[in-house]
Amino acid sequence: MRIILLGAPGAGKGTQAQFLMGKFGIPQISTGDMLRSAISAGTELGLAAKKVMDEGKLVSDEIIIGLVKERIAQPDCENGFLLDGFPRTIPQADAMKENGVDVDHVIEFDVADDIIVERMAGRRVHPASGRVYHVTYNPPKVEGKDDVTGEELVIRADDQEETVRKRLGIYHEQTKPLVDYYSNEAASGRCAYHKVDGTKPVEQVSQELSVLLA
Numbered sequence: 001m002r003i004i005l006l007g008a009p010g011a012g013k014g015t016q017a018q019f020l021m022g023k024f025g026i027p028q029i030s031t032g033d034m035l036r037s038a039i040s041a042g043t044e045l046g047l048a049a050k051k052v053m054d055e056g057k058l059v060s061d062e063i064i065i066g067l068v069k070e071r072i073a074q075p076d077c078e079n080g081f082l083l084d085g086f087p088r089t090i091p092q093a094d095a096m097k098e099n100g101v102d103v104d105h106v107i108e109f110d111v112a113d114d115i116i117v118e119r120m121a122g123r124r125v126h127p128a129s130g131r132v133y134h135v136t137y138n139p140p141k142v143e144g145k146d147d148v149t150g151e152e153l154v155i156r157a158d159d160q161e162e163t164v165r166k167r168l169g170i171y172h173e174q175t176k177p178l179v180d181y182y183s184n185e186a187a188s189g190r191c192a193y194h195k196v197d198g199t200k201p202v203e204q205v206s207q208e209l210s211v212l213l214a
C-alpha cells in the first residue's frame with residue numbers, strides 16, 4: 001500500500017505515520033527526518049539544508065526529488081510506503097507521476113493554524129526513530145525520555161513560534177494546492193482521497209484511519 005500523508009506542519013503526519021507503519025508493516029519516508037539526519041551527520045546535503053530549514057523555507061525540489069527517488073528504490077519499499085511531508089509542491093507531485101510512482105491513498109489532515117502553533121510549542125521528538133510526543137496531548141511515559149529507548153527527547157530547531165508561522169505561510173502557498181491536485185487524481189480514479197479531522201485526539205484519528213484504510 002502506498003500512502004501520502006498531506007497536511008500542514010504539526011497536523012499529525014509523523015504521529016500517525018508511526019501508527020500506520022506498525023499496522024501495515026510499511027516504512028515511513030519522512031523527508032524532514034531524512035534532512036534532519038543529514039544535518040546531524042554533517043553531510044554536504046545537511047549543511048545546505050540546515051539554513052533553509054531553520055528559516056522555515058522549503059529545500060529545493062531537485063534535491064528532495066532525488067532523495068525520495070533513491071529511498072523508494074530500496075527493497076523495504078517493495079510492498080509500499082508512507083510518504084510523510086512529500087510531495088509538498090506541484091513539481092514534486094508531477095515528478096512522482098513522471099516516474100510512474102502511483103499512490104493508493106492520499107490522506108489530508110485538517111487542522112486550523114492556531115491549534116498548530118500551540119501544538120508545536122509542546123512537541124518533543126526522538127530524532128533517531130522519528131517518534132513524536134507532546135507534553136500534554138501525547139506525553140511520553142517518563143518526562144523528557146523516549147518510550148522505547150529511554151533516550152532524551154529534544155525540541156526541533158524549527159519549532160519556535162515565528163518559524164512555525166512562516167512554515168504555515170509556505171504550506172498555504174506551496175503545499176495546499178496539492179489538495180486540489182490529488183482530489184482531481186481521485187476524481188479520475190487514480191487514487192483514493194480522504195480528509196480527516198486532525199484536531200481529534202491522537203487515538204481517534206488513528207481509529208478513523210484504520211476504518212478508511214481497511
Ligand code: AP5
Nearest residue numbers: 009010011012013014015031032059085123133134137202
Ligand atoms: P517536516 O519534518 O516534514 O515538517 P512539517 O511538514 O512541517 O511537519 P511536522 O513534522 O512539523 O508536523 P507533523 O504533521 O509530522 O506533526 P507531528 O505528528 O509531529 O519538514 C521540516 C522541514 O524540512 C521543512 O520546513 C522543509 O524545510 C524541509 N522539507 C521536508 N520535506 C520537504 C519537501 N518535500 N520539500 C521541501 N522541503 C522539505 O505532530 C505535531 C505535534 O502535535 C506533536 O507534538 C504531536 O504529539 C502533536 N499531535 C499530533 N497529533 C495530535 C492530535 N491529534 N491531537 C493533539 N496533538 C497532536
Ligand code: ZN
Nearest residue numbers: 013014030032
Ligand atoms: Zn513530521
